[in-house]
Amino acid sequence: MDVAQTLNKKLAIGWFTFTCSEDSTILFTELLNKHFDEWKKLIDFKHVKSLKTxxxxxDLDVAFVEGAVSSKTQEEEVKKVRENAKYVVxxxxxxxxxxxxASRNAxxxxxxxxxxxWYLEHFDYNKKVQKLEDVIKVDDKVEGCPMNTTxxxxVMDKYLNLFNII
Ligand code: SF4
Structure with a gap:
């Protein structure tokens, strides 16, 4: 048994949603149907608004960030996520x-x-919608619309291994 298992260390994760349709959040919660029993022993769901209030x-180990960045407020929020996570996906x-x-950029x-x-005047939208990498450093990407669950x-296994959880 390694040190992380001995100390009962779990992977502290966050799940964040910005400008998008939240379909990957739905897929993530669907994956819990199959994986929750296994993941609850390995993962600390520290910041997941779709699961708890x-x-x-x-001190997140990994932050999973869904959606594009379309306003100053979102830019600040996403930077705060970056400051509080060792890795961002x-x-x-x-x-x-x-x-x-980002279709509206065109x-x-x-x-x-x-x-x-009316929308542009009543919300603090930036002129251009940005991908996450335009605003903060990104360590990994899970592409797909919605995300490719495989x-x-x-990627989840990669970080569970990297932090010696499994
Ligand atoms: S990538 Fe596709 S599914 Fe995911 S938030 Fe954007 S539009 Fe929705």
Whole structure:
């Protein structure tokens, strides 16, 4: 038995959602149907708003971040996640490449009708939607729209191994 197992160390994870449709969050919670019994012994779900209301953004081993970054507020939030996590994994195409959430970057002025203008004027949206890597350092990517669950499981295993949990 290694040191981490002896100390009962768990992988402290966070799951965060920015501009997106949250489909990868749904896939993540679906994966719990199969993996929860195993993961609860190995993983500390420290900041996962889809699972619980009491969350702590502090000393995370891995932060999984879904969605693109589309406002100053989101930029600040995502930087806070980076400061409090040893590793950050971009989840899904919006976080990895910006698209499809960044579709509006290609809008011409003539595409902006009154309805769109109302949103732009009433929220603190940036001019351009950014992929996660444009704002913070990203250590891994799980691409797919929504995320590829096989890749996600292999990334989870990678970090469980890296932190000597398994
Ligand atoms: S990558 Fe696709 S599924 Fe995931 S949030 Fe973006 S649009 Fe939704």
């Amino acid at each position: 009491k969350n702590e953004l502090k 971009a989840i899904g195409q919006c976080a990895c490449t910006g698209m499809p959430s 809008f011409e002025d003539t595409d902006i009708d009154d309805r769109i203008r 890749k996600f499981l292999s």
